[in-house]
Amino acid sequence: MNSFPSELSKSVHAEITEYCISGDALAEQECYEEAVFQYNKAWEMIPEPKNEWEASTWVLAAIADACFFMGKRKSARQALEYAMYCPGGLGNPFLHLRLGQVLFDAGELDKAADELMRAYLGGGGEIFAQEDQRYFDFLVKKAKI
Structure with a gap:
């Protein structure tokens, strides 16, 4: 049985969301490296085990997307493959x-x-x-x- 809470705390969720909003704005301007920096801040906020949280799925999707557009296919692949093990990934x-x-x-x-x-x-x-x-x-x- 999972001993982890089913949802992130409101403050952690809000902080993750803010980093992702910043990352999305940068990605829309094609500032992908800066976007990944923001997404990585969001990723760091997700508690272990990271593959237990829905937030991991969408943060990894954002990281992978930015890496894809930067031409960093290996990094994109790593994020995508990990996301498949997160809630809603597969x-x-x-x-x-x-x-x-x-x-x-x-x-x-x-x-x-x-x-x-x-x-x-x-x-x-x-x-x-x-x-x-x-x-x-x-x-x-x-x-x-």
Whole structure:
């Protein structure tokens, strides 16, 4: 049985949220390194074991997204793979999309196809709408959708 509280304290949750809001504002300005710095501050606020908290899922998603746009695919992959073990991670279309893209870029095409299909099944074709077309084209060809 889990001996940890089911929710973060209001003050910790508020602080995590503030760091993420700052990070999101920086990411929107394409200041990804600064955004990751803010997201990492949020990550540090999450108690151990970190994979027990929903906040971990969305903080890791933000870190992975910023790393993806910085071209730091290894860091993005690490964050995404860890997020899959956090509440709501497995089955999250966005996380599967980004992980599929990272795997595709790494040449791990079978794994990429699996993750991109999970994104497609969970989020439909529209999840690819703002992404580089090559990822959806690959999925269409690989999965014959």
